[in-house]
Amino acid sequence: MMAIFQPFFNIISETGRVVQFFFQMLDVWKRKSISRDLMFEQIWKVTVQSSATTALAGFFVGAIMTVQFTMEMKDFGALGYLGGLSTSGTIREVGPLLIAFMLAGKVGAFTSAELGTMRVTEQIDAIRCLGADPIQELVLPRFIAIVISSFFLLGLGLLLSIFGGMLLGKYFSGVNYEEYLRHIPTIVSLPSILSGLFKCFVFAVVLAVICTHRGYSTTGGAKGVGRSVVQTAVSTMVAIVIADWATSLLADIALKIFLRSR
Amino acid sequence: MIEFKGLVKRFGDRTVLKGLDLTINGGEILFVLGTSGTGKSVLLKNLVGLLKPDAGQIWIDGEEVSAFSEEQYLPIRKKCGMVFQHPALFDSLTVFDNIAFGIRRHLQCTAKETQQKVSHSLKLVNLSGVEQKLPAQLSYGMQKRVSLARTIALEPKILLVDEPTTGLDPVTTNAINQLIFELSRKLKTTSIVVSHDMQCALDIADRIVVMDQGNIVDQGTPDELRKSTVPLVKDFLSEILQKEAEQ
Ligand SMILES: Nc1ncnc2c1ncn2[C@@H]1O[C@H](COP(=O)(O)OP(=O)(O)O)[C@@H](O)[C@H]1O
Numbered sequence: 001m002m003a004i005f006q007p008f009f010n011i012i013s014e015t016g017r018v019v020q021f022f023f024q025m026l027d028v029w030k031r032k033s034i035s036r037d038l039m040f041e042q043i044w045k046v047t048v049q050s051s052a053t054t055a056l057a058g059f060f061v062g063a064i065m066t067v068q069f070t071m072e073m074k075d076f077g078a079l080g081y082l083g084g085l086s087t088s089g090t091i092r093e094v095g096p097l098l099i100a101f102m103l104a105g106k107v108g109a110f111t112s113a114e115l116g117t118m119r120v121t122e123q124i125d126a127i128r129c130l131g132a133d134p135i136q137e138l139v140l141p142r143f144i145a146i147v148i149s150s151f152f153l154l155g156l157g158l159l160l161s162i163f164g165g166m167l168l169g170k171y172f173s174g175v176n177y178e179e180y181l182r183h184i185p186t187i188v189s190l191p192s193i194l195s196g197l198f199k200c201f202v203f204a205v206v207l208a209v210i211c212t213h214r215g216y217s218t219t220g221g222a223k224g225v226g227r228s229v230v231q232t233a234v235s236t237m238v239a240i241v242i243a244d245w246a247t248s249l250l251a252d253i254a255l256k257i258f259l260r261s262r
Numbered sequence: 263m264i265e266f267k268g269l270v271k272r273f274g275d276r277t278v279l280k281g282l283d284l285t286i287n288g289g290e291i292l293f294v295l296g297t298s299g300t301g302k303s304v305l306l307k308n309l310v311g312l313l314k315p316d317a318g319q320i321w322i323d324g325e326e327v328s329a330f331s332e333e334q335y336l337p338i339r340k341k342c343g344m345v346f347q348h349p350a351l352f353d354s355l356t357v358f359d360n361i362a363f364g365i366r367r368h369l370q371c372t373a374k375e376t377q378q379k380v381s382h383s384l385k386l387v388n389l390s391g392v393e394q395k396l397p398a399q400l401s402y403g404m405q406k407r408v409s410l411a412r413t414i415a416l417e418p419k420i421l422l423v424d425e426p427t428t429g430l431d432p433v434t435t436n437a438i439n440q441l442i443f444e445l446s447r448k449l450k451t452t453s454i455v456v457s458h459d460m461q462c463a464l465d466i467a468d469r470i471v472v473m474d475q476g477n478i479v480d481q482g483t484p485d486e487l488r489k490s491t492v493p494l495v496k497d498f499l500s501e502i503l504q505k506e507a508e509q
């Protein structure tokens with residue numbers, strides 16, 4: 001009977017360890033300086049690794065949104081709002097989620113494999129013996145890089161989605177470029193931008209802490225590294241969906257408070 | 263002098279070290295033998311604070327270190343240089359930067375002194391002129407030697423070596439064992455060498471400890487160990503004694 005609940009206990013204790021690892025990271029960050037060079041190197045790596053896929057996905061998100069919205073909006077003669085609506089949807093919800101999944105699949109898996117390999121080949125032990133702090137020199141630069149890059153990638157994805165939307169808008173829905181772009185500034189409001197940025201930040205933090213923690217605490221040789229990568233993929237996806245729900249709720253509450261105060 | 267007193271280490275519900283007692287005298291070369299998975303690496307890692315014991319004490323030169331913080335362990339890790347079972351070299355750094363890594367952090371050195379220390383320690387392991395190579399460009403045996411050089415570059419008083427010859431061919435094995443012996447004597451270190459290699463232990467150890475399932479089952483000088491009645495030790499010895507009888 002207890003066996004059914006075992007996975008839930010495991011999830012709870014793993015979550016506890018991830019949170020503990022997060023606070024350990026924050027503590028190191030507070031006390032020690034992070035090398036700029038290491039950080040830029042990682043930011044560059046993450047961005048380069050993911051920009052092509054992000055751009056491609058962004059383009060098609062814009063294209064899909066346009067195609068989907070066209071069907072409904074045509075009947076209302078509201079095609080002029082096409083660009084505004086798809087862009088607003090992308091920045092608020094689809095974009096951050098897409099970037100997070102993209103980073104989870106690519107950078108998350110890569111990071112946990114990289115740190116996991118360093119753990120099982122005793123490089124992390126060696127760093128400590130040689131007088132350095134692996135959280136400071138390995139984990140934090142990767143963590144920070146993932147969070148910062150996610151904003152670059154969100155921007156890139158968004159640009160490409162507008163581009164994809166414009167193209168499809170013209171050739172599929174018969175909306176010319178200027179018309180597509182016209183209502184973007186009026187419909188895309190400050191709260192939706194803030195909510196998008198906030199989501200992007202939260203997803204990136206969740207993803208970055210899970211993948212670095214899993215890699216860092218790998219045991220059991222090459223097999224263990226494989227296990228870590230699979231676990232990272234699964235738990236980041238689940239965690240991002242949960243975080244999406246939580247941030248939507250928060251954003252909703254914040255919006256209500258914001259509207260009431262006006 | 264190093265002393266383990268009643269050392270206990272658990273992973274989850276598995277107890278790996280079960281109240282181990284061991285004294286290592288200054289300046290001696292001690293070999294720790296045992297089948298794999300008995301906790302030899304865990305023992306070394308407890309000594310330098312990479313793992314924390316669940317019970318027991320660890321004394322290094324009159325200091326009880328097991329409750330030390332990560333900061334307090336820094337001087338201990340400088341004093342106790344550890345060479346890991348894996349070469350554990352940093353893939354993205356050159357051999358030079360790998361060796362300089364510890365020097366830059368543990369010692370206050372100028373760039374020139376660092377340079378000198380790197381080439382001196384490479385010379386000690388009979389590898390010169392590989393400073394600008396990446397680890398991946400070296401053979402496994404060479405990587406192990408660079409790893410040794412990285413550790414001795416810090417001039418440790420205590421040298422911990424984890425399975426220096428596992429996975430190496432017989433010729434390289436001999437060369438590395440000889441190297442460890444010579445370095446220990448030349449640098450006057452206390453050395454703890456974890457190994458499977460009974461022959462080598464008999465040849466170069468001052469004292470040998472045999473571990474089984476988280477505890478010590480026998481210890482003594484090579485001559486004392488040859489006369490051991492402990493079954494595991496006799497297993498380790500059987501092939502060697504047989505060979506000697508044939509000659
Ligand atoms: N970090 C760790 N987490 C969990 N188990 C470990 C860890 N390190 C070692 N062990 C376990 O402890 C036992 C002893 O390991 P070890 O000291 O590496 O053996 P060996 O004597 O071959 O060096 C092994 O069964 C290993 O699985």
Ligand SMILES: [Mg+2]
Pocket residue numbers: 302303304347424425
């Ligand atoms: Mg071992």
